[in-house]
Amino acid sequence: MPEARLFSSNQRVEILEQMEKTPFDLLVVGGGITGSGIALDAATRGFKVGLIEKNDFASGTSSRSGKLIHGGLKYLKQGDLALVKEVGRERAIVHENARHLVIPIQMLFPIVKNGSFNKFTLKIGLSVYDRLAGVKKEERHFMLSKKEVFAQEPLINRDTVKGGGMYIEYRTDDSRLTLEVAKTAFEHGALISNYAEMVEFLQDENGQAIGVVVLDHASQRTFKLYAKFIVNAGGPWVDKIRRMEGELQGKRLHLTKGIHIVVPFERFPVKESIYYDVKGRMIAVVPRDGCTYIGSTENDYLGSLDDIRVSQSEVDYLLDCVNLMFPSVELKQADIISTWAGLRPLIHEEGKAAGHLSRKDEIFISESGLITIAGGKLTGYRKMAERVVNLVQRKGGFPAVPSKTETVKLTGGRFDNGEQLKQCIGSIARDRRYPGMDAETASDLVFKYGSNAGKVLDYLEDMDTKSLIAAEVRFCIEQEMAMKLSDFFLRRTGRLLFKRKDIPALLEAAASEFARVLGWDGEQAQKEKVQFNEEYAHALQFI
CATH class of the missing domain: 3.50.50.60 (FAD/NAD(P)-binding domain)
Known part of the structure; x- marks a missing residue:
């Protein structure tokens, strides 16, 4: 070595x-x-x-989840208290070891007519959840009246919602x-x-x-x-x-498939994340990176493990779920800017439907x-x-x-508290190695690479072009084992999911840096771009 x-x-x-x-x-x-x-x-x-x-x-x-470090609230309905206790307590540990990737967010849980919870059972459920999960005092739930729910989230259906609760979950980049x-x-x-x-x-x-x-x-x-x-x-x-x-x-195994759809935030400007019940199926609405994503479906899956596609019926289902709860939004398929689909490898239990495994x-x-x-x-x-x-x-x-x-803190998670994370963002924002650096760009770098964000800028030292995208590519190849364009645009940076419209302007520079660092010849570079463009297109192709 x-x-x-x-x-x-x-x-x-x-x-x-x-x-x-x-x-x-x-x-x-x-x-x-x-x-x-x-x-x-x-x-x-x-x-x-x-x-x-x-x-x-x-x-x-592991790249196709709901991107939430869930405390397992919905498993209270199944009586699985041990699972709720374990994963609830794990949230705080994962957050502590990777503060840049595991971020606490407020989650609104509206009580809907004919839903799985009423005001009493939600209060009990959230209280049990807080206790089992060892939730910190400042992060414990509080209940909302019908009026307070509408003040908190004006887009929500006033004919359907009867109240709600607010609690803390953690969002992540899986x-x-x-x-x-x-x-x-x-x-x-x-x-x-x-x-x-x-x-x-x-x-x-x-x-x-x-x-x-x-x-x-x-x-x-x-x-x-x-x-x-x-x-x-x-x-x-x-x-x-x-x-x-x-x-x-x-x-x-019993494989089930879930999909998520992504729309611009301006088309679905929720004030916080929302987790709600539609005919017994829990749907999450989560704002992030200038977008709002919605998921998920849950259906048995028997197809190819290596080619998992989003179906038209699944898209229609999620759009219906949104428009039932948020009728004024009138979300349409044309609003979707990206999607993803993944499999849940559950243990088969005879006679049980996918949602109850x-x-x-x-x-x-x-x-x-x-x-x-x-x-x-x-x-x-x-x-x-x-x-x-x-x-x-x-x-x-x-x-x-x-x-x-x-x-054990993860490689980019070398922060003892939230203040150190903020200081890291401030330090990167003041770094003059990249001429276009500002607070938004610095924040984006730190919430991807954490305490390693400065190493990305180190690569700019010997780059004549001072291209930040090229510096990111080089860092991801030399310190994160990226081999392909999809490794970079999807799994290292999330751009294919949440900043898909930016990719055409960045693709050539990224491909050139891959070719330079990995030694691709012209034929290989063209082949890699064709493969990536197929994946880029699949995000909006529904079977």
Whole structure:
């Protein structure tokens, strides 16, 4: 490995070569939030850890969530108090370790006629929620009268709403949260690579899984990686991975699909986030980055895992949900500026519909020793990781070291309090290395890259053009393992979701910097742009 151990696309092959030489204690297959969390937990306990991801980090479910660190309020209806307690308490921990990515927001919960909650049950529910989740005194809920709800949110349907409650949730950038967890695991010694696909299991003479064959999609080289324990954290792909290792037995996944639509804020100018009930289905309306996004649907899914599209019927459903609760907005399909669709890998329960399946995670162990974790929620990733590593620790006879991740700040989250975050934004705003720097641009950089935002500007030092987009691209390639244009525009910066209209003006500069740093020739650069333009178009193509 080079002396400068960077999480760099240009060091991926060297990382994979080192992985081939390393006898791992634990090898994780899957670079979503669950797999990345397992790698971080294990690395901070002193395990020799490897992680491989067949596409980009967070390219599956972990970039397609509702982008909320939920306390699990809706699971009170299902009586799942343990889940509410766990994920509710986890919110504060994830916020503390990544203040730039996990941001407290006010959430209005209106009481609607014939809805799941009335004034009494919502009050009880929010009170239980506050207690179970250990909510800080200043963040506890308060109830609103009908008049107060309309004063708080004038757009809401006056014929439907009878009152409401206000409580705190946390908004996040799920892709960047996953990436920061993976980067932090790397900082603690884990060996990690994206675009490295597990294509075959290696077994000993007793049929026990002892390693995997990995195909590097960039170099087309294969590598053999060996480990005492292999963890399948493939999200929607976990059953596919289980079938590669042997016949699928026992519990299996139940995939459900959710979509979100994004509209300009001026077309749907809500004053705060809103979480409301439509015919038993909870819908979130969340303002961010000059937009408002709405989601989500929940339907059984049996299609391709690698090509998940938004359907016309799903779009129509969400538009109807909005226009029922906010009739004066009159939102139309033409207002939509972007969308995303993702899968929830839930555990199948016979006879239960998609909306009633548990969000609990479960661990399966196959006859070959493959450990699989499935289910769960973004919010609970740290506890899921802890349970997996505890299991490996027991089964492998490793020293009993407790999880340390409760106090491990993520790479961009090196802030002790909110004031330090504000000071970082002020410092970047005053930085004169970028001529066009202002408070809005500085804030945008810090809420993406956190305490690493200054490193983006460091790249401007040797750039004649002083192009901020080129500096971001170079940072994301050399310190965040970005390999493709979609890695950058979608998962590193979120522009494809929330600033899609800006991309045409930025694409050529971004592609040129990718070509320069990664050594793309003209043919490769054109191929990458074509691939990205297809993804760009898919955001507004409905099947």
